[in-house]
Amino acid sequence: MNTDDDVRRELEAVYEARKNRFRILVGIDGEDESYRGLQYAARMGANRSDCDIILVYVRPIDQGLHTGGLQARVARENLLSWGIELPGIRYLKKGLSMLVEDAEMDGDWVAEASHTDVQGDPLGDNKTEYRHKDGRSIVLKLKTAPDAASGILDQYELGPYDLIILGCGKGGRGPISSVFAPSVAEKVALHAPCSVFVARKLEAGHGHLIAVDGTDKAMEILKEEARIASRFADPKVSAICIAKTEAERAQAEAVVAKAEAMLKDEMDFQLKATYVRVGDPVKEIVDAGRDYSAIVLGCSERSLFYRMFVSSVPLEVVRRARNSVMIIR
Amino acid sequence: MALNALSSKALTQRMDAAGVRTGVRRFVNIGRQLNLYYFWEKRWFFIALAVGAGLLSVPTPENLSREGLIVLTMSVVATILFVTEPVPLPTVALMIIVGQVLLLGLESTQVAKSLMTDSVLFIMGSLMLAVAVVKQKLDKRIAWLIVRMTGTKTSRICFGISVVSGILASFIGEHTVAAMMLPVGITLITLTSDDPKKVRNLAAVLLFSICYGCSVAGIGTPSGGARNAIMIGYWKEFFYDPTNPETFKFIIDYVTWMLYAYPMFLLQLPLVTVILLFTFKPEYRDLSRAVVKLRAEVEVEGPLKPGDWVAIGFFFLILCGWIFISSDIGMGTVAVIGAIAFLVAGLVKWEDINSGVNWGVVLLYGAAISLGVQMKDTGAAEWVASNFLSLLTPIGADEGIGLWAAVSVLTTTVTNTMSNGAAVAVLGPIVLKLASVAGESPIIVGFITAVSSAFAYFTVVGTPACTIVYASGYLKTTDFLKVGWKMCVMSIIVMLAAAYVYWPLLGG
Numbered sequence: 076m077n078t079d080d081d082v083r084r085e086l087e088a089v090y091e092a093r094k095n096r097f098r099i100l101v102g103i104d105g106e107d108e109s110y111r112g113l114q115y116a117a118r119m120g121a122n123r124s125d126c127d128i129i130l131v132y133v134r135p136i137d138q139g140l141h142t143g144g145l146q147a148r149v150a151r152e153n154l155l156s157w158g159i160e161l162p163g164i165r166y167l168k169k170g171l172s173m174l175v176e177d178a179e180m181d182g183d184w185v186a187e188a189s190h191t192d193v194q195g196d197p198l199g200d201n202k203t204e205y206r207h208k209d210g211r212s213i214v215l216k217l218k219t220a221p222d223a224a225s226g227i228l229d230q231y232e233l234g235p236y237d238l239i240i241l242g243c244g245k246g247g248r249g250p251i252s253s254v255f256a257p258s259v260a261e262k263v264a265l266h267a268p269c270s271v272f273v274a275r276k277l278e279a280g281h282g283h284l285i286a287v288d289g290t291d292k293a294m295e296i297l298k299e300e301a302r303i304a305s306r307f308a309d310p311k312v313s314a315i316c317i318a319k320t321e322a323e324r325a326q327a328e329a330v331v332a333k334a335e336a337m338l339k340d341e342m343d344f345q346l347k348a349t350y351v352r353v354g355d356p357v358k359e360i361v362d363a364g365r366d367y368s369a370i371v372l373g374c375s376e377r378s379l380f381y382r383m384f385v386s387s388v389p390l391e392v393v394r395r396a397r398n399s400v401m402i403i404r
Numbered sequence: 405m406a407l408n409a410l411s412s413k414a415l416t417q418r419m420d421a422a423g424v425r426t427g428v429r430r431f432v433n434i435g436r437q438l439n440l441y442y443f444w445e446k447r448w449f450f451i452a453l454a455v456g457a458g459l460l461s462v463p464t465p466e467n468l469s470r471e472g473l474i475v476l477t478m479s480v481v482a483t484i485l486f487v488t489e490p491v492p493l494p495t496v497a498l499m500i501i502v503g504q505v506l507l508l509g510l511e512s513t514q515v516a517k518s519l520m521t522d523s524v525l526f527i528m529g530s531l532m533l534a535v536a537v538v539k540q541k542l543d544k545r546i547a548w549l550i551v552r553m554t555g556t557k558t559s560r561i562c563f564g565i566s567v568v569s570g571i572l573a574s575f576i577g578e579h580t581v582a583a584m585m586l587p588v589g590i591t592l593i594t595l596t597s598d599d600p601k602k603v604r605n606l607a608a609v610l611l612f613s614i615c616y617g618c619s620v621a622g623i624g625t626p627s628g629g630a631r632n633a634i635m636i637g638y639w640k641e642f643f644y645d646p647t648n649p650e651t652f653k654f655i656i657d658y659v660t661w662m663l664y665a666y667p668m669f670l671l672q673l674p675l676v677t678v679i680l681l682f683t684f685k686p687e688y689r690d691l692s693r694a695v696v697k698l699r700a701e702v703e704v705e706g707p708l709k710p711g712d713w714v715a716i717g718f719f720f721l722i723l724c725g726w727i728f729i730s731s732d733i734g735m736g737t738v739a740v741i742g743a744i745a746f747l748v749a750g751l752v753k754w755e756d757i758n759s760g761v762n763w764g765v766v767l768l769y770g771a772a773i774s775l776g777v778q779m780k781d782t783g784a785a786e787w788v789a790s791n792f793l794s795l796l797t798p799i800g801a802d803e804g805i806g807l808w809a810a811v812s813v814l815t816t817t818v819t820n821t822m823s824n825g826a827a828v829a830v831l832g833p834i835v836l837k838l839a840s841v842a843g844e845s846p847i848i849v850g851f852i853t854a855v856s857s858a859f860a861y862f863t864v865v866g867t868p869a870c871t872i873v874y875a876s877g878y879l880k881t882t883d884f885l886k887v888g889w890k891m892c893v894m895s896i897i898v899m900l901a902a903a904y905v906y907w908p909l910l911g912g
Contacts, residue, residue: 105877137762140486140493140823143579143630143868144531144765149538150583150872156541157587159594162877225445 093235097126097306100236102227102259104132105166108242112274113170116240119306120211126306129214129236130170132163133226136219167215174213175205183208224262231267238303239263240272264393264402270299272401273393277368282311282347283401284364285371286356286388289316289330296373296403297334301344303403312371313348315363317356327351357391364392369399448488456481465787471508472784478503478775479784483830486822494764497771504778518777519770522734523637527630527825528766529739533722534580535760536746540715546572547588548702556692562609563677565589566617570673573617574624574666575723579868581621585614590876591701595694600878606686607878608887616676616861616891618869622824623855624669626661626735627726629868630769630825633735634776635854636661638832641777643846653847653911657731663910664851668902675894683887711751718745772829779833789838803842808852808903811835812896815856820866824857831857848907852899859895861888 099116103109113130120126137147151161160168175184184205191200201217220226227239243260260273285300287293297314304310314334318327331349338344352359364370372389393400443450459477464470478500485496504515546568554564565585573581589610597603622629626636636656643654722742730738746752779785796802801810815835819827831853839849860866862884864874873879 138489138493140762140765140768140826141865141868141871142762143577143823143825144527144762144769145534145538145577145579145583145868146760146762147872147875149535149760150586150875153538153543153583154587154590154876157544157591159587159590162875165877221445 090235093127095125097123098129098234098236098238099126100129100131100227100230100234100239101170102133102223102239102241102263103130103166103170104223104242105162106242106244108244108274108277110170110173110242111277112240112242112272113173115272115274115277115279116238117174118279118308119238119303123306124207124209124211127212127214128174129216129230130167131216131218131227131230132167133218133220133223134163135223136221163217167217171205171213171215184213223259224266227259227263228266231269234269236269238270238272239267240274243273243275261390261393264400265390268404270303270401270403272369273399275399276397277399279368280309281366281368282313283369283371284313284315284360284367286360286373287314287316287330287334289326289333293373294334294337297338298342299403300371300401301338301342303401305344310344311347312344313350313367314346315350315352315360317359318351318353319356321353324351324353327353356388357395360388360392361396364396364400365398367398369401370396371401371403374402374404446490448484449490452481452484452488452490455484467790468787469783472782472787474503474507475775475778475782476784476788478507479779479830482772482775483822486826486830492764494767497764497768500771500775504774508778508782515774518774519767521637521641521770521773522736523633523773524766524770525734525736526626526633526739527736527769528761529736529743530577530627530630530633531761531766532743532757533739533746534577534583535757536743536752537576537580537715537719538583538760539752539756540712542712542715543584543588544702544705545708545712546584547591547698550588551695551698556690556695558606558609558686558689558691559677559681561592561691561695562613562680563674565610565613566673566676569614569617570621570624570669572621573869574621574628574669576719577627577868578615578618578622578629579872581618582615582869582872585618586611586873586876589614589873590878591698592691592694593878595697596688596691603687605684606688608684608883609680609686611873611876611878612680612684612883612887613677615867615869615873616680617673619858619861619867620672620676620895621669622867622869623665623858624662625666625726626656626658627739629858631828631854631857632661634769634773634825634828635832635850636735637773638776638836639846639850642780642833642836655731656847658726658735664907665855667906668855668898671898672895675898676891679887679890679894683890714749715746715751718742718749718751721745769825769829772826776829776833780837785833785837786841788834789841792834793838793841803844805900805904807838807842807844808849808900809896811838811849811852812856812859812899815853816859816892816896819857819860820862823865824860824867827857827860828854848903851907852903855899856896859892861891861895863888 097120099120101109101113101116103113113128116128120128142150154161184207186203186205188201188203191202200219203215204212205214206212216230218226218230220229227241231239241260241263243258264271264273283300283304285297287297300312301310304312314331316327316330318324328351331351335346335349338346350363352363360370360372370392372392374389389402393402456477459480460474464473468476482496482500485491486493501515501519504510505512550564550568551561554560565588569581569585572584592610593603593607596606600607623632626632639654639656643651645651722738725738725741726735743757747754747757793802796807796810800806815827815831818831832850835849835853836846839846858867860870864870864881864884870884
């Protein structure tokens with residue numbers, strides 16, 4: 076009983092300590108897009124002692140039928156006996172080398188490895204944490220889960236995290252494919268309790284375009300975006316408000332003006348530009364945001380059930396946009 | 405995961421402030437505990453159950469018994485679950501077992517007995533042998549044998565890999581050889597260049613040479629894959645009558661199978677290399693740098709040890725057992741004797757076999773075959789076959805080569821969405837009855853189904869060899885599509901030519 080309490084207290088202490096840090100979880104799958112997302116995370120936390128970057132590669136739990144009844148571990152062990160690294164380890168190491176030079180790693184960083192058994196999978200979860208003497212850390216996590224989205228969402232539970240960054244293939248997905256075969260990014264964007272950045276054709280330096288609608292929640296999200304953007308050396312954030320009809324244009328203009336003034340007064344943060352467009356919110360946001368590094372939206376206030384089956388503006392933008400999208404929670 | 409609980413915290417606070425009634429509050433609390441993500445992830449399980457309930461509630465169609473409808477419903481539900489995999493696949497086996505007892509009213513002992521046949525014993529024994537063979541670590545020597553025979557030209561090495569992988573896979577199963585040869589392929593790739601982008605096409609050619617070499621070989625002998633054993637079991641179960649000598653031809657032994665299928669495999673081997681080289685055009689035409697390094701690695705191993713010779717001897721004895729005595733004692737018995745020999749000689753530990761074999765798959769094949777037999781016994785297979793045939797009649801595909809092509813296309817489609825063993829287990833009863841109804845040879849149609857189930861070139865999950873090779877991380881899912889359709893067209897043409905010209909000569 077005491078042991079349980081001790082563990083709980085220890086976990087609470089870890090959670091409490093992590094609350095003061097900016098923790099970014101980056102999903103790595105070996106594709107270029109995920110590494111672009113990692114570079115974005117690196118720019119956000121570059122040499123800042125309050126930022127931890129956690130790289131996670133999710134390996135699906137072996138389904139014996141796919142390998143004809145021979146466990147995939149037999150092939151995996153054979154690869155290791157040849158001195159060949161497994162793909163997940165290879166991808167994570169590449170990510171690490173993008174964050175820290177090998178020479179630097181020898182000096183100021185301390186590495187610690189740990190293993191967690193996963194029921195039904197002998198390889199389990201493996202973690203190596205590299206901790207810098209100034210407090211920041213980089214974690215490589217090789218995780219086993221039924222699928223990539225479940226693994227990333229499970230990892231959040233071990234967090235918490237401020238931001239999840241995921242690479243994603245081309246956008247422009249239709250509603251039917253999204254309902255029946257949602258991408259990993261869509262699943263995580265729908266269910267994650269923290270902000271999610273979906274990296275797609277990500278080019279840094281073009282700034283963020285945030286959509287605002289005048290509600291209190293939108294203003295809070297705008298502040299959060301300003302806080303995140305401030306982590307970059309040269310933050311460039313523009314705001315847009317969509318009026319559904321021409322008659323609402325004046326109201327939308329008032330919204331962006333209010334947003335700009337609020338950021339200036341409360342955070343001394345200057346928006347780069349403000350826009351108003353008239354039309355369908357999803358179409359207009361996707362269109363206006365195509366030249367930016369990322370489109371930023373607040374999480375929908377609709378229930379999870381509604382978002383899963385009917386969708387919402389942020390999720391629709393994630394699906395249809397051809398460039399990166401961040402959903403702030 | 406109580407992800408949705410976080411967002412409803414504010415709602416609870418608002419309810420507290422507004423003094424909302426206890427009943428409503430309880431309802432909202434239940435809603436908070438419901439894990440929508442769980443239901444979303446398992447949606448195909450619930451959809452399958454709903455489809456099953458819907459099928460069971462419709463009036464029984466004409467010419468189909470109530471039991472036939474139940475078995476058909478179970479097959480449809482199992483197929484949805486095989487394809488979508490919302491639950492661990494052995495769960496589907498357990499559901500089939502329980503369904504036979506609860507829905508069909510069969511004795512549980514009878515159902516339990518139907519789970520273990522010689523085909524299942526053979527699958528189990530082959531898997532144990534697969535682990536034992538991989539553990540012998542003969543792969544480096546095989547690699548060196550290949551490059552000694554082929555030289556250092558990329559095209560020759562690819563052909564050599566396909567030939568050696570194929571010949572081995574035709575006897576000991578494609579999964580075994582894919583697991584053994586994968587390090588060989590990756591070593592040749594990484595010794596050529598450390599940068600995967602510079603050897604993208606070379607990696608594709610070498611790795612596809614392994615997996616497609618294994619895939620085309622899996623049909624060569626009964627021990628090449630579980631699907632072959634399943635079809636042999638179905639032929640015996642569906643058509644063999646000990647009192648009727650006319651039906652003795654439906655006992656297909658090891659050699660008979662090889663006579664039908666092995667020439668097809670040999671014919672496809674050079675075509676595999678040609679298709680791969682034309683599709684991917686490797687960046688390096690010569691791999692001499694990698695071969696020199698590989699030779700240095702193999703030399704460290706030293707000469708073959710006594711244990712290696714014993715393992716090779718066992719392998720040939722098992723092969724002889726399958727060829728010469730399996731018709732008397734069963735192929736499953738030979739496979740199990742082989743596994744016993746490796747264990748007694750201390751060449752493999754039981755712990756390695758225990759952790760290397762997915763026993764759930766053995767259970768799954770047992771349950772799928774048991775359901776297939778029920779498809780026959782209840783008349784469900786014949787009913788589906790008759791209806792399928794009536795669909796084929798208007799397009800002239802109800803007999804001869806048209807019917808064979810239709811069966812091949814159907815099997816190829818199904819096998820690309822699930823494992824090839826499961827595809828044969830599901831389709832076998834239907835196509836064999838289809839042959840009977842159409843007046844075609846069940847042996848030829850059965851071979852077309854078993855052979856076509858190897859044409860899962862389009863997807864990663866189609867064949868065990870593809871799944872194992874894909875796990876290396878060097879291939880993309882789109883690569884399978886890019887080359888898979890060419891392989892599929894080639895294999896279908898070769899198979900239909902064999903069915904039309906060669907198989908009738910064997911009395912099929």
